[in-house]
Amino acid sequence: MEEDLYARVVDDFVEAANTVDPERRTTLLSRALSADVVFWNPLGRGVGREAVNDFITEVVHGHPEGPGRLIRTTDVDAPGEWARFGWRYESPTGEPILSGTDVVHLTPNGDIDQIIIFAGTLT
Known part of the structure; x- marks a missing residue:
């Protein structure tokens, strides 16, 4: 049951990452993230939903090839309060640009309060 919630x-x-409508994105981020979410990404660390929203706006939607699309490529693996999932970021034409794994921590009421983005493959 936890894995379904996660x-x-x-x-x-x-x-939310794929939504260009700012109001819809805010609604989705409010459903998924705690207000004080800690967001670790390849560009640094941010705190709060606004930091996640800024990353989406600047990096995901601000890509030089145009707004891309984030796709979950694996099931969500959820041992306890932590979960991980694989993803792929595609160009507007569907070409793969980057892939990786995100690790998230969830609160007892089901909000993500920590996100760690691992972009690229380990060698």
């Missing part, structure tokens, strides 16, 4: 929350986050 998959729903992760999918809300992924949908």
Whole structure:
């Protein structure tokens, strides 16, 4: 049952990353993330939903090839309060640009309060 909840929350986050409508994105981020979420990404660390929103706006939607699309590529693996999932970022034409794994921590009421993005493959 936990994995279903975690998959729903992760999918809300992924949908928020793909949504260009700012109001819809805010709604999805509010459903998926705690207000004080800690967001670790390849560009640094941010705190709060606004930091996640800024990353989506600047990096995901601000890509030089145009707004890309984030796709969850694996099931959500959820041992306890932590979960991980694989993803792929595609160009507007569907070409793969980057892939990786996100690790998220969920609160008892099902909000993501920590996100760690691992972009690229380990060698």
